[in-house]
Amino acid sequence: LCIYRDLTFIKENELRLVTERDRYRSIIEDQTDFVVRYLPDGSITYINQACCDYFGIKREEVVGHKFFPVISESDRKVVEEYQSLLSKDNPLTTYQIRIVMPDGRICWQQWTDKLIFDQEGNLVELQSVGTDITERRMAEDALRKTNQEAELKLQEQTIELERAYKKLREEMAARKRLEGELTTSYQKLKSTLDGTVNALLAASEKRDPYTAGHQRRVAQLACIIARKMGFSEERVEELRLAGLLHDIGKIYIPGEILTKSGGINSWELGIIKTHPSVGYDIVKPIPFVGNVADIILQHHERIDGSGYPNGLKGDEIIIAARIIAVADVVEAMASHRPYRAAHSFQEALLEIARNRDTLYDSKVVDVCLRLFKDKAFEYVVWPGNLR
Incomplete structure (x- = not known):
């Protein structure tokens, strides 16, 4: 029993x-991974269908026999190195290799080898589980290549940016030096031009002492009007210079005509009317900013065309010359002359108001009248002061 x-x-x-x-x-057969078991001598004891299908072999052809896929020559040492690490204490290893397929294709595979021992510690089998990782490796290689290309491109761009930045720094330094040189040159030129203007003013006022300070006062009033009309400081400077020199052409008029106390005849008037053209010829060669010479030439032109020397009308006269014209009349009427006593400012302002848009520009007249009405302007002139 x-x-x-x-x-x-x-x-x-x-x-x-x-x-x-x-x-x-049954479980192994359903796996898509490759499963192969070997005896210590390399003979196959088991191979699943997935592995047979992948390599295009039949199970009965390899079980009991030795079968090893053709490993890429460059990867054979990889397999040897990993398998040499296997031992009872380290029975598991994983590696990736390239396999040469029967049709010549190169495929990437990942294998995990495991040693199987009996209870006495004797090696009885080796089990290998593998899978095709060709697509993954190709994707990884493509990504690696893309990253390498991107890194290389970034390095190139970084180098290019560093070069551009260095060039920009050099250009900025050069520009700063140039700006410094230009500023110095401008200051020297301005100092020279101011000296020239002072010399011309001194010559003009010595020639006609009755108009001493007239040009400076005209320049002051013209600059205030221009600022009220929204002129830039560069254009205001242009007006200042033109105002200071607008009568410079009078140095060629005989002194007896300029200082004549009685009325002047038509011939003498003709001589006086040449001073804008003469002033233009004197100033034109001097490198002033803007159109200083043209303003001097046109400061006796009138809106209705009755002025001189060219009988210009309306917008044919540059706006700066129209401003000088108003400032000139106001200052001249309020100043003493050999042939008449000074008029009051009220009479001078009445003159430009009465001839607004006929002889004088309406906008300029309106600004000038408002300045005096609001008491926003007062002549301030010191000897030798260009401002």
Whole structure:
């Protein structure tokens, strides 16, 4: 009875083992990964269908025989190195290799090898589980290549940016030096021009002492009017210079005509009317900013065309010359002359108001009248002061 029970137990265990083995194999067969088991001598004891299909082989052709895929020559040492690390203490290793397929294609595979020992510690089998990672490696290689190209491009761009930045720094430094040189040159030129203007003013006022300070006062009023009209400081400077020199042409008029106390005849008037053209010829060669010479030439032109020397009308006269014209009349009428006493400012302002838009520009007249009405202007002139 005991023997019968022992045999029954053994048979049940065998049946259970067979059932477990079949279930294990069923699970393995359903895997898409490759599963191969080898004896220590390299003979195959098991290979799943996925592996057979992948390599295009039949199971019965390889079980009991040695079968190794053709490993790329450059990767053979990789396999040897990894498998040499296997031991009882280190029974597991994973590596990636290139396999030469029967049709010549190169495929990437990842294999995990595991040593299987019996209870006594003897090596009985080696199990290898593999999978095709060609697409993954290609994607990784493509990404790596893209990253390398991007990194290279970034390095090139960085170098280019550094070059551009260096060039920009050099250009900025050069520009700063140039600006400094230009500022120095401008200051020297301005100093020279101011000296020239002072010399011309001195010559003009010595020639006609009755108009001493007239040109400076005209320049002051003209500059205030221009600022109220929204002129830039560069154009205001242009007006200042033109105002200071607008009568410079009078240095060629005989002194007896300029200082004559009685009325002047038509011939003398003709001589006086040449002073804008003469002033233009004197100033034209001097490198002033803007149109100083043209303003001097046109400061006696009138809106209705009755002025001189060219009988210009309206907008044919540059606006700066129209401003000088108004400032000139107001200052001249309010100043003493050999042939008449000075008029009051009220009479001078009445003159430009009465001839607004006939002889004088309406906008300029309106600004000038408002300045005096609001008491926003007062002549301030010191000897030798150009401002």
